[in-house]
Amino acid sequence: MFDCHTHSTYSPDSIATMFDACKIALQNNLSGIIFTDHYELDLKGANYVFNFDVKKRSQEINNLNLNFKNNFKILEGLEVGFQPHIKQELSNIIKSHDFDFIIASIHSVEKEFISNGQYYQNRTKQEAFNKYLEEIYKSVTQFNDYDVVGHIGYVRRYGNLQDRSMHFKDYPEILNAILKEVIKNNKGIEINSSGYRDILQTPVPNYDIITKYKKLGGQIITLGSDSHKAQTIGHSFDIIKDNLKNLGFKYIAHYEKREPKFTKI
Numbered sequence: 001m002f003d004c005h006t007h008s009t010y011s012p013d014s015i016a017t018m019f020d021a022c023k024i025a026l027q028n029n030l031s032g033i034i035f036t037d038h039y040e041l042d043l044k045g046a047n048y049v050f051n052f053d054v055k056k057r058s059q060e061i062n063n064l065n066l067n068f069k070n071n072f073k074i075l076e077g078l079e080v081g082f083q084p085h086i087k088q089e090l091s092n093i094i095k096s097h098d099f100d101f102i103i104a105s106i107h108s109v110e111k112e113f114i115s116n117g118q119y120y121q122n123r124t125k126q127e128a129f130n131k132y133l134e135e136i137y138k139s140v141t142q143f144n145d146y147d148v149v150g151h152i153g154y155v156r157r158y159g160n161l162q163d164r165s166m167h168f169k170d171y172p173e174i175l176n177a178i179l180k181e182v183i184k185n186n187k188g189i190e191i192n193s194s195g196y197r198d199i200l201q202t203p204v205p206n207y208d209i210i211t212k213y214k215k216l217g218g219q220i221i222t223l224g225s226d227s228h229k230a231q232t233i234g235h236s237f238d239i240i241k242d243n244l245k246n247l248g249f250k251y252i253a254h255y256e257k258r259e260p261k262f263t264k265i
């Protein structure tokens with residue numbers, strides 16, 4: 001298996017050097033790793049600049065690949081923060097380099113970071129979650145230059161919520177529309193294991209959404225830890241893999257040169 005969602009020090013909020021991340025991935029018997037550093041533009045009140053020198057990272061990844069050999073693959077990805085008004089700039093950066101993998105994520109609504117908590121003020125949970133899901137719907141209908149939709153349910157992690165669940169039954173129409181669009185366009189969804197490291201104790205998205213995706217005909221799933229430090233590379237993959245098998249999935253994908261490669265589980 002590959003860890004398809006990891007942040008290196010090319011992301012300003014990560015402390016994982018690429019070398020350390022690769023070492024831990026190998027220790028955890030992974031076949032490879034994809035560095036999906038942040039690419040975000042035009043955010044209100046962001047503490048960091050979430051973009052980086054793609055060519056410099058690429059050179060470093062080439063060198064690491066020479067170092068690690070042994071059939072361990074180190075691949076180049078991006079996690080782009082989709083916003084409707086910057087979709088052209090995102091497409092330009094994606095087309096400017098030979099990436100292996102692109103995750104399209106929603107981290108902000110109307111230029112405001114979801115993670116800073118203000119997003120939840122003056123909104124009920126239902127409103128906050130619906131607005132977030134509507135942004136995902138925009139990303140999958142207005143943008144085509146991605147491979148998988150990142151962490152559907154990211155909004156569960158933040159805000160002062162009593163109940164952080166996002167079940168399919170509570171948001172059926174918008175989730176149905178998102179999943180159908182993803183499948184129609186031959187894209188995939190990622191299963192983000194970071195929820196097992198925090199209060200959620202589920203993957204993101206939750207299993208009932210993954211089940212619905214499968215029922216609708218969805219086959220492409222990637223697995224990612226969303227690590228911002230090396231120690232969490234591959235975190236909880238075994239438990240998620242077993243649960244995915246029980247749900248009837250036979251393959252997990254990773255991407256190389258923007259093409260899905262399937263591994264039997």
Ligand SMILES: [Zn+2]
Binds near residue numbers: 079105107150151
């Ligand atoms: Zn993300």
Ligand SMILES: [Zn+2]
Binds near residue numbers: 007
């Ligand atoms: Zn991430």
